[in-house]
Every structure is written in structure tokens, then in C-alpha cells.
Amino acid sequence: MADVIVVGAGPAGSAAACHLARAGLDVLLLEKTAFPREKVCGDGLTPRAVHELMTLGIDLTTPGWFRTEGIRLTGAGRTLELPWPDGAFGLTRTRADLDELLARNAVAAGATLLENTKATAPLLDHTNRVIGVRTPTSDHHAALVVAADGASSRLAVALGLRPRANRPIGVAARRYYRSPRHDDAHLEIDFDLAPAGYGWIFGMGDGTCNVGVAFLRTAHADYRRLLDQWLAPLPPEWALTPANATGPVRGAALPMGFSRQPHYVPGLLLTGDSGGMINPSTGEGIAYALQAARLAADTITTALSRPTPGQRERTLYGYPSTLKQAHGSTFTLGRAFTAALEHPSVMRLATRQALAHPSLTHFALKALGDFPTPTTPRLPDRLAAALTKITPPS
Ligand SMILES: Cc1cc2nc3c(=O)[nH]c(=O)nc-3n(C[C@H](O)[C@H](O)[C@H](O)COP(=O)(O)OP(=O)(O)OC[C@H]3O[C@@H](n4cnc5c(N)ncnc54)[C@H](O)[C@@H]3O)c2cc1C
Structure with missing residues (x-):
């Protein structure tokens, strides 16, 4: 007992x-x-x-x-690097x-x-x-x-x-690759992935990267094919090819x-x-x-x-x-966000607009990503906090 x-x-x-x-x-x-x-x-x-x-x-x-030190968002030909706030680290x-x-x-x-x-x-x-x-x-x-x-x-x-x-159910899959990008100090997220989802490259600092794709289950995609399609056009010097993989692709559900x-x-x-x-x-x-x-x-x-x-x-x-x-409020906003992203045209528009306007991205990361509030909040932080406050938890 x-x-x-x-x-x-x-x-x-x-x-x-x-x-x-x-x-x-x-x-x-x-x-x-x-x-x-x-x-x-x-x-x-x-x-x-x-x-x-x-x-x-x-x-x-x-x-x-x-x-x-932060995250790097890429998509629609743009790149945006955002440090973790207030000297925090990941x-x-x-x-x-x-x-x-x-x-x-x-x-x-x-x-x-x-x-x-x-x-x-x-x-x-x-x-x-x-x-x-x-x-x-x-x-x-x-x-x-x-x-x-x-x-x-x-x-x-x-x-x-x-x-x-x-409730939305996601699917994600990852594979490890030996890559010179293993010591990249930014978590890279790429939104050029169709249907609704994103790809990631996370340096592990040990000679390998954890590389994967995440998407909504409603997208009915095959994660192995999606990963291959996304990686194919990436720069060859990143070495994210099957020959450099250290293990198989593995996937699981995201509740x-x-x-x-x-x-x-x-x-x-x-x-x-x-x-x-x-x-x-x-x-x-x-x-x-x-x-x-x-x-x-x-x-x-x-x-x-x-x-x-x-x-x-x-x-x-x-x-x-x-x-x-x-x-609850962050997850309610997240559900609305994922519902919108089921439309590929909305996803493309959101990526283009967000990466062209750093304040908008900052706002989205705070409201949707639940990112920590800096000690001196800026306008996007305050707006995001207000939005979260008025959103009912569910
Ligand atoms: C491909 C992919 C990528 C992801 N990437 C990230 C990421 O980068 N960052 C992030 O924050 N989250 C990520 N997630 C989500 C994250 O992995 C999960 O949210 C997290 O593992 C949840 O932790 P948990 O302890 O609830 O469950 P789990 O980590 O699943 O642990 C459950 C444990 O219970 C054990 N278990 C199960 N059934 C029984 C039983 N009957 N009796 C005894 N033991 C049992 C299992 O063996 C396991 O050890 C990702 C998920 C996936 C699928």
C-alpha cells in the first residue's frame, strides 16, 4: 500500500x-x-x-x-530569428x-x-x-x-x-542525421510544409540533428513521404540525406x-x-x-x-x-489556430505575413506558443496577454 x-x-x-x-x-x-x-x-x-x-x-x-539561444522561423522565402526572452535558455x-x-x-x-x-x-x-x-x-x-x-x-x-x-490530433515523426548543423544554437522551424504543419531541425550538439515533421492528422499525409519531400530541396551541405541517417524514421500521435x-x-x-x-x-x-x-x-x-x-x-x-x-485559454486559441491552418491558403498567407512582420510573430508566439513574458513587456506581449485573458479556457 x-x-x-x-x-x-x-x-x-x-x-x-x-x-x-x-x-x-x-x-x-x-x-x-x-x-x-x-x-x-x-x-x-x-x-x-x-x-x-x-x-x-x-x-x-x-x-x-x-x-x-532562441528559435529561427523560416518559410515563404523569409527567415526570422527570435532569442529566448530575458537571457532564458532552451x-x-x-x-x-x-x-x-x-x-x-x-x-x-x-x-x-x-x-x-x-x-x-x-x-x-x-x-x-x-x-x-x-x-x-x-x-x-x-x-x-x-x-x-x-x-x-x-x-x-x-x-x-x-x-x-x-479536439485536434496531430502526428509527428522524427529521424536523427549526422549533420554539420548539430551545433546550431537555434531551434529551426520551417513552415514550407504542405499540408498543414511544419518541419524542424534541432541540433543535438553531439554530431547529430533531430529532424522531423508535425502536422494535423486530418491532413491524411504519410509522414515518411512528407519528411523526404521536405528534406529533398534543402542545401546538400546540411547532409540531411538517408545516407547520413543514424536510425529509422519514427512517428507517433500528438494528443x-x-x-x-x-x-x-x-x-x-x-x-x-x-x-x-x-x-x-x-x-x-x-x-x-x-x-x-x-x-x-x-x-x-x-x-x-x-x-x-x-x-x-x-x-x-x-x-x-x-x-x-x-x-486552458492558450489551448483554446491553439484549437482555433489549427482549425484555420487546415486551409493551406490560410497557412501560406499566415507564414508570409508573420515572417514579414516580426511584431506579429512575437505576438503569435506569446499568444499561441505561450512564450514567457519578458520583464519589460512590449506591445505584442501586452496584446497577447490581453487576448489570452479574454479567451475562455476549455
Ligand atoms: C515526433 C514527436 C516529436 C515531439 N517533439 C517534441 C519536442 O521537441 N518538444 C516537446 O516539448 N514535446 C515534443 N513532443 C511531445 C512529447 O514527446 C510528449 O508531450 C511528452 O513525451 C509527454 O510526456 P508524458 O510523460 O506525458 O508521456 P510519455 O513521454 O509518452 O511517457 C509515458 C510513459 O509511460 C509508460 N507507460 C505507458 N503505458 C504504461 C503502462 N500501462 N504501465 C506502465 N508504464 C506505461 C511508457 O513506457 C512511457 O515511459 C513530440 C512528440 C512526438 C510524437
């Missing part, structure tokens, strides 16, 4: 386990694979994610991290490395990690409250369970929580805009991809997974300190609105 069982040791699960263990709770972290394990991702960490890594006490000065690191590091960090904080342990079903009491999980070898009980089991979240599905039909709700059902909280917490405008998910994990851990710690079951439950039911307060 643990205080909390966390299912899945990706960024959401390991962060939740770490925060909960630091708060003095007895935490069991179950992971179906064994570390190090691959996870299909762009490996890009924005300053928002870096901030969350710092709250976890991760040492970002050790070898293996590659620092970025990072890249392979998920094989990052996820193991976060899981070991949770263990160092006091959580018990069981690798090669798959949660096969939730355990329910007679009121249908989740009271633990089943694994192939035993049943584990806890006061609360955190679902951090990723996009397919079998735990949530077993409870009837399916992705909402009215976006709070696609699975509610985020709390009695006994179970959803975090990260299991709750569809990827920003629809950008495809960024790690920062939101880490942040949701922190908010879930705070909610659980407060709830378990309440004296009566009624008070505990009221606190737990507050978790979905805490999440909505944090990201």
Missing part, C-alpha cells in the same frame, strides 16, 4: 513522483519498459521546460545538455537520456521505481473509485493513482475516458488541447499526454507534462493533508480547474 502510484515514467510520471516523494509521500512509480529506452520526440526543451527541470533540481551544467537532449535522468531523479527523491512493470488495469472499489492498479504479477493499492502513461493511456481508456472528438477529460475521476489524476496536454499551436508537450505533474503533486499533497474524506475529495476535484487556469 503506497500513498500514490504513478503509472508511466516519462517526463510527467517521473516529475510527479519526484515532487510527491519530496513532499514526504510514499510513491510507487511503475514503468512498462526499462531504462534507457527510446521515445519518439523532437527532443526540444523551451525555457518553460527548463524552468520545470530546475524545480526538479536537475543539474543542467553536466555534460549531455545542448543549450539553445535545451536539447535525447529522450533516451532525459527520461532516464528524470526517473533516477525521482528515485533519488525517495520514490520506488519498478521497471518492466506494466499496469494492465485499474483496481476499483464498490463505488468505482480507483484504489490501485493491477500488474501481471501483483495488485498494488494506493490512496491515489496518477496516470502518466502517455498518449494511448490504457488506464484512462479502461475507465471510459476516450479522446474528445472535437493536443486537453483532448482527454476530465482530468480527475475519483482516485485518479491524468497528467501529460494521457490528458492530451500538448499545445495545439506548437506541438510542445514536455513542458506541459512537467508542469501538470507539479500541479497534480501539489493537489495530492494538499488533499492528503485534509482531515476529512469530503475535504480531500473537494481538493482533488479542483485539479482540472487548476490546469484550465494554467493552459
